[in-house]
Amino acid sequence: MKEIKVGLIGFGTVGTGLAEVLLSQRERLIRRTGMSIRLAAIADRSVQTLPERFRDIPLTTDGMELVDNPELDIIVELIGGIEPAKTLVMRAIAAGKHVVTANKALLSQEGADIFAAAAQKGVEVGFEASVGGGIPVIKALKEGLVANKILSIMGIVNGTANYILTRMTDEGAPFAEVLKDAQKLGFAEADPTYDIEGIDTAHKLAILMTIAYGTPITHKQIATEGIAQIEPMDIELAREFGCRIKLLAISRNHGDHVEARVHPTMVPQSHLLASISGAFNAIHFQGDTVGNVLLYGLGAGMVPTGSAVAADVVDIARNIASGSVGRVPALSYLPGHMQPRRITPMDELYGPYYFRCTVLDQPGVLALVSGILAKHEISIESVIQKGRKEIGAVPLVVVTHSAKESAIHAALGEIGRLDCVTGPVVKIRILEEE
Ligand code: HSE
Numbered sequence: 001m002k003e004i005k006v007g008l009i010g011f012g013t014v015g016t017g018l019a020e021v022l023l024s025q026r027e028r029l030i031r032r033t034g035m036s037i038r039l040a041a042i043a044d045r046s047v048q049t050l051p052e053r054f055r056d057i058p059l060t061t062d063g064m065e066l067v068d069n070p071e072l073d074i075i076v077e078l079i080g081g082i083e084p085a086k087t088l089v090m091r092a093i094a095a096g097k098h099v100v101t102a103n104k105a106l107l108s109q110e111g112a113d114i115f116a117a118a119a120q121k122g123v124e125v126g127f128e129a130s131v132g133g134g135i136p137v138i139k140a141l142k143e144g145l146v147a148n149k150i151l152s153i154m155g156i157v158n159g160t161a162n163y164i165l166t167r168m169t170d171e172g173a174p175f176a177e178v179l180k181d182a183q184k185l186g187f188a189e190a191d192p193t194y195d196i197e198g199i200d201t202a203h204k205l206a207i208l209m210t211i212a213y214g215t216p217i218t219h220k221q222i223a224t225e226g227i228a229q230i231e232p233m234d235i236e237l238a239r240e241f242g243c244r245i246k247l248l249a250i251s252r253n254h255g256d257h258v259e260a261r262v263h264p265t266m267v268p269q270s271h272l273l274a275s276i277s278g279a280f281n282a283i284h285f286q287g288d289t290v291g292n293v294l295l296y297g298l299g300a301g302m303v304p305t306g307s308a309v310a311a312d313v314v315d316i317a318r319n320i321a322s323g324s325v326g327r328v329p330a331l332s333y334l335p336g337h338m339q340p341r342r343i344t345p346m347d348e349l350y351g352p353y354y355f356r357c358t359v360l361d362q363p364g365v366l367a368l369v370s371g372i373l374a375k376h377e378i379s380i381e382s383v384i385q386k387g388r389k390e391i392g393a394v395p396l397v398v399v400t401h402s403a404k405e406s407a408i409h410a411a412l413g414e415i416g417r418l419d420c421v422t423g424p425v426v427k428i429r430i431l432e433e434e
Contacts, residue, residue, distance in 0.1 A: 001030070004317040005040035007066035009088060010078035011047045011059075013186040014102050014129065017306025018076060019054055022313075029314060037317050041066050067092045074316055076309060077101040080190060086110050093117045093125075098320070100312040102129035102305060105194075108206035108219040119335050124325055126312025131204040132157055132281045134304030135297040136311065141211050141285070142332040148287030150212035153251040157204040159187045159279035159300030160195035161227050161247040166277045169235050169244060175228075187279050187300035197226035198247060198262040205249035205262060208283070212251075213258060214333030215341040223346045225263040229426055234356060237384065237397055238266050238428075241354065244274045245428065257342040259349070266354055266430040273431075347406035352381065352430040354399050355408075357415060358423035361385075361394045365420045369396065372418075376411040378403040393422045402432065 006022075008015055022029075022039050029037055042050065043063040050059055060066070067075060067088055075092040077099060079085050085106050092099050094117070101107065107114065107127055118125045128138045132155075141150070156162050160182045167173040167181075179196070182188045187195075194200040202219040209217045227247050238245050243266035252259045267274040272294055276282040281299025286292055298304040319325045331338065359365045366383065373380060379401040386395050400408070408427065416425045 001034065001036050002321055003036045003038055004074065004313075004320065005038055005072050006074045006076060006313055007041045007043070007069060007072040008039055008076045008078065009043045009063040009066055010080070011042050011044035011050070012078065013302045014305045014309060015042070015044070015078040017302035017304070018078070018309045019306075020303055021306040021310045023053065025310065033314060033318055033321070035317055035321060037313060040072060041069060063088045064091070067095060067097070072097060073320060074098045074100060074313055076313065077103060078309070079103075080105065082106055082109060086114070089114055090117055093121050093123055096121060096123060098124045098126075098316045098325070100126040100309055100316065102127070102309055104130040104200065104203035104207060108203040111207070111210065112216055115330050116335070118330060122326060124316050124319060125330050126316055127207070128312045129305050129308035131207050132283055132295065133159065133297065133299040133301060134307045135281060135283065135295050135299065136308065137208070137283050137295050138211065139311070140293070140295060141208065142328055145285060145287050145290060145293065146332065148289045149253070151253050151286040151288055153205070153208050153212055153249065153283070153285055154273065155205075155208070155249045155281065155283035156246055156273060156276050157249050157281050157283060157299060158195050158198075158201045158247060159281060159298070160189070160192065161198070161201070162276065162281070162299070163187060163279045164196075165227060165230070165235075165245055165247065168230075168232060169239075172232060182279075185279070186302055196228050198224040201247060201249050201262045205251060205260065208249070209251050209258065209260060211332045212285070213253060213341060214331070214338050215258065216338055217260060221343050222260040222262055224261075227264050229424075230264055230428075231426070233395060234426060234428065237356070238354070240384070241266065241382075241399060242269050243267055243430065244269060246273060246276070248273070248431070254344060257344045259344045261346065264428050266428050268431065268433060271431060271433060347404070347409065349405040350402050351405075351432055352400055352402050353408050353427060354397070354430055355412060355425055355427045356395055356397045357421050357425040358393045359396045360420040360422060361392060362420065365396070368418055368420065369398070369415055372411050372414045373398070373400070376407040378407055378411055399430070
């Protein structure tokens with residue numbers, strides 16, 4: 001029986017998940033591939049001993065040993081971050097090894113170098129686990145939807161942020177406590193600000209956009225806002241407006257320009273994405289031939305993500321065995337057919353908005369606020385003022401009809417500078433149902 005030898009760099013949450021999956025699914029993979037796919041070496045800087053069931057696998061602290069080991073066919077990089085991950089991946093490629101990575105930060109920033117080197121060397125780079133945890137979203141986009149112009153991408157792709165928002169919504173649990181639980185469950189990034197500030201979501205959207213449109217995008221081109229400013233009051237008010245707050249990755253394809261944005265969004269409860277709870281992810285594509293497609297599953301966690309890494313390893317093993325390495329281009333489009341595209345400036349977007357400001361509870365305040373909105377041609381859909389007090393500040397909440405982002409930006413700037421406004425103005429975009 002043909003044997004494929006895999007070297008794993010990084011025995012953290014996902015690395016352990018891969019080892020578990022390759023072990024628990026060993027017989028099934030033999031029946032499905034006719035090959036023995038063996039974890040032949042593990043490198044991790046801080047792990048001293050492997051769990052009992054993996055003790056026969058050689059362990060080193062030096063990833064370079066694996067990259068330079070001529071016995072290994074595939075290197076799996078699961079250490080995360082840019083360096084030393086990039087050096088290890090580039091050296092593995094230069095050595096003619098196939099690479100599998102879950103490293104969304106690396107691919108969304110340095111993907112151009114990595115994919116160019118891999119194409120030149122004729123090796124594969126699998127990255128299914130970089131977006132959507134266990135959901136086979138990359139394969140769906142590259143293969144299942146290959147005969148489509150992708151018209152839009154919309155998704156919940158950060159399990160930690162969705163877990164936090166869900167528990168804040170369902171239990172009124174405080175942000176900090178829920179974040180700690182997400183860290184314990186192994187969902188959160190090493191630096192959880194990546195989850196909370198939307199950076200991890202932007203990494204993933206950059207990867208999806210690149211393969212959906214055949215347009216090289218880095219996460220730095222994506223307008224990104226996180227969930228840190230969302231307060232329990234906003235969640236409660238969203239409920240009153242028939243919405244749930246979700247951290248969404250959004251891209252619409254306008255042909256010569258494409259939207260690229262990550263921000264908290266008020267999603268109407270009737271929308272499918274409003275019901276995605278906990279660490280679950282969901283990615284919605286609209287294709288010109290297929291129509292609407294929704295992929296749903298666990299977007300983080302040890303074994304689900306291990307399942308996605310294992311799928312890439314199996315894909316590569318099959319391609320090695322059948323002599324069809326490179327059959328599917330890494331980015332779905334052939335390297336010579338990738339085309340840069342303009343990113344739609346945020347100021348040009350239209351949509352309804354929710355905003356909340358804290359105002360002194362005195363006559364004339366509402367007239368001032370509505371006057372500024374009218375001046376910027378922003379039409380109000382509804383207004384709520386909570387908690388009347390004799391003296392003091394109260395939250396004033398406004399929902400607008402569809403307005404231009406640049407007008408909202410200018411109006412909220414003016415409102416924020418009013419003497420009667422005593423705190424920052426919180427703005428949340430509302431998802432318009434199509
Ligand atoms: N921190 C990520 C999340 C892990 O919470 O979704 C999966 O990419």
